[in-house]
Amino acid sequence: MTSTRSNPLLRIDGLSSGYGRIGVLHDVSVAVHPNEIVVILGPNGAGKTTLLNSISGVARASAGTITFDGEDITGARPESVVRKGLAHCPEGRQIFQRLSVEENLVAAHIGRGTKSFEALREDAFTLFPILKERRNSSASRMSGGQQQMLAIARALMAEPKLLMLDEPSLGLAPKIVHQIFRIILDLSQTGIAILLVEQNVQLALECGDHAYLLNTGRVKLAGNAQEIASHSALGDLYLGHVTEDSLHV
Structure with a gap:
């Protein structure tokens, strides 16, 4: 997957957020450009779902900004976020x-x-x-x-400009997982930007343009997906064995 690095469609700067008094994310910055697949990786409890919930207005930011298509949507209600062209496909499907x-x-x-x-x-x-x-x-x-x-x-x-997918492969057979990832790639070819939270690290990095690795609510690694896939510290960062707040490739 290739992309053109223009102005970000979604830009998150210094985001801290959580639920009530419980802080989950701390000073997180992420960018998604048009026609791009951006992957969010990390172990359970890293803050990946909270990041998507913060963007879609389910979780509230205590610091930082979220800008979508040039407009500040920090603190916007979920229905307002959807109408601006940002769709959220949550973990667990949550269909009727x-x-x-x-x-x-x-x-x-x-x-x-x-x-x-x-x-x-x-x-x-x-x-x-x-x-x-x-x-x-x-x-x-x-x-x-x-x-x-x-x-x-x-x-x-x-009709989203940006589609957020939270663990789309969760609980699926390997054959179906590959089918879902093929669909994700097909969607990206239609001009929809995709922000993908995924536990299948190999497949996610194969289809992604850029990636961020979260651990303990902070960005530990950020950069080109293929470079991150070959990063020598990826495994240790994923497990939290590297203590630097942020490493960039």
Whole structure:
């Protein structure tokens, strides 16, 4: 995957955030440029999900700024963030289990952009043919891989400029994981920037342009994805055995 380094679509500067009095992120800075896949890596509890929640307005920033498409969205409500063109596909899929595929897509359509619901639905069905086959099926009766496809399709109903994916491979069979990553690459070719949180380090770095490694709520490593993949300290940084606050490649 290649990208053009222009002005960032998403820029996070010195972000500290958490939940109530519990601080999770500390002085985190991240940038996502147009047409780019940026990968967020780190062990469990590193703050990866909190980073996405802070961007989408679920977690509140105590310091720093979040700028999206040239506008300060720090502290904006989730519904406002979505309408600006930033979609969040959360960990665990969180689709409406009792609704059908079609009803899930209807519920996610907000009419933000220029396409009609029908056009967006057909785009989703082209990307995920199985969803068209099962459009009237209850989401609860679908496999884990199909539910993940539905979760991504639902996020795309907002016509996002930037799509945030939190652990899209979680709990899926290896064959389905590779299929999901192929779809992520296909999406990036359509002009959607992607911020990807992922535990499958090898696949994530293979498809990403740039990457950040979080540990204990801080950025420990940042740079080109391929260079990070070959960084001699990657394993130690991932496990927290290197104490420097930030290493750049």
